[in-house]
Amino acid sequence: MTKPLQNITDLTLKELQQALSVLGEPSFRATQIHQWLFSHRAATFDEMTILSLALRKKLAESFSIHPLSAVNYQECLEEGCENPTQKILLELQDGNQVESVLIASENRMTGCVSSQIGCPLQCPFCATGRMGFRRNLTAGEITGQVYALNDLVAAREPGKALTNIVFMGMGEPLLNTDNVIEAIENLTTRNYRFCLSQKRITISTVGVIPEIQRLAKSGMKTKLAVSLHSADQQKRESLMPIAARQYPLAELGKALSEYSSSTGMPVTIVYLLLRGINDSLDDAKILAKFSKTFLCKINLIDYNSINNSKFKTVYSAARELFQQYLMNAGLHVTVRKSYGTNINAACGQLATVGIQNPQ
Template sequence: MEKNRSNIKTFSPGELEQLLKESGEPRFRARQLHRWLYSDRVGSFEEMTTLSARLRDKLAQHHTLPSCSIASVNSEPTSAAAGATRKYLVRLHDGKAVESVLIPKTDPLTGKGIRSTVCVSVQVGCALDCTFCATAKMGFSRNLTAAEMAEQVYLLADLGAEDPDIPPVTNVVFMGMGEPLQNLDEVMEATQLLSMEGYRFSISQRRITISTVGITPGIRKLAESGLTCKLAVSLHHTRQEQRAAMMPVATTYPLDELREAMHFYSKTAGTPITIVYMLIKGINDDVEDARRLARYCRGFYCKINLIDYNAIINIKFESSEETRRQLFIKTLVDAGYSVTVRRSQGASIDAACGQLALRNNKG
């Protein structure tokens, strides 16, 4: 960061308005500036031609205008296909790096791309130390700003506009590196940026999912925020002691408290919660585990997303076997739950959270 100049993209809309008010500018100038930053996405203040030359000069004297950039990309071996998962190392405003993943969805009949989901990082590293996560090995460096989160999506959406093999970006998940609810204010502002009506990139908040390992105060705050985005909760075990061993955050926010928070969210927001449950061989994947999960989820509006464990992260664990997986699914379906199964994507490109950035940030 250049000495004595601040990053203009760290300012919230209200702060931009106050900044320009102090310069004697009318309120609508803040809206113009915001549009230049996040819709037109210009690279210099000089390009903001609806602002006066005097104001542009003043902004340039006191503020910088950095942008995120793509430093490298890892793709699956079939990277030329529309359905290939692509993982990008994104350089942030201060030079640090995080990962962003583009996951295309293809038509099973034609093989052509239909839409894409961008998986967004919210922190450089993570402080939660989950035993199955590569990001935990990085430790925690800092939170990302709302602009840095939104720019991850902009970058990948722009690539799709240039490459016919990349379907349009229609969905966003805050499920990359870091814990979104430990950086909730910036995540909520990023959600608003990505859903700004009339901006160059704009999607419905209902197509945005915020994921958490179970930070209960954040779940309640999100429920009351007025945002219409979706919530996903990574559960992975329904026994308190075992969950805390896998996810130390469960000691601070135990299962009973988490369940109450999910009840509150479901009732307040009126949308289903996605329960994310990673199947790990011999740890949480037998029929009794499925029955406990079914009992735990009773009473609030939810659907269950089972995911394969990506064994490339940590050889301490193994992926569940197909027979056990199918019995687990049958038990949940018989209990009346909507169940989806997501196969591990991108193991061949180190696409588990944190692996690409872990190597990069060591340098």
């Protein structure tokens, strides 16, 4: 069997420049091709009419253009909400699959994208963690998810586009930072068609300290969300063992403090409330103490159940007391509404295992 040609959208701009130089072409050709791929979304080299016929032929002999293909699609309409949450299962060139979610609200169309296939951090409450880790997604595959979600938006409301992107899908984005940053560049470059403001993009991490430090120095304007789930080291280790041991709370607190003071931007502390585990007033007290050391806001989320899980959703009365305690301590607190729980599209529920193909 002949090996498939390399998918050109898997190359970073730098790799594209190197590949073009091997073909004896100047570097600006790589920039033009990159724009055709990620701004014009060319599906064939023949569409790149700015290139000579000879170069288009050379490219087609060495590379393919393999867009992500949608193999399943689900939607769910929450009670009292006019806009359905939509989840798509996308197939990649190597046969792996990845999930992405469109969360629609009155003023926003948010694309929730994945950064890895599976996740190496294996948090026990998370369906993605149970899949194990297969590989990082390329920048092209991350960008492709955004385009696929954007097509859903345009199909719903012609002329409309995604307004926000969150890296809260499958995987830990800061264990694939190079590709995440490259994808963000594809989506925010000024003369490209998508051209989203970096401020409308949120990177959500378990707290990969060296990469948070890297983001702080990068000058990027993206927002940072950190999944904390407990401000007690031991309890955090029981909830997210790998992440909590590798990135201890004391060092994480320092890194977040440096991040918010050097960028001037608040960090969103994401706190998943689990009934009887991290939802007491003592838990709120230590969370308040931890969060007061840097500029932040706290986002409380309810647990979205997955199969065979020992965890339970917090009682609303306990959540209200928890929230009130934090607010009384002077913290800015919001409660995140969960979208897409009925189709396993909410936080912590994404996993390609067990999804059936249509027909």
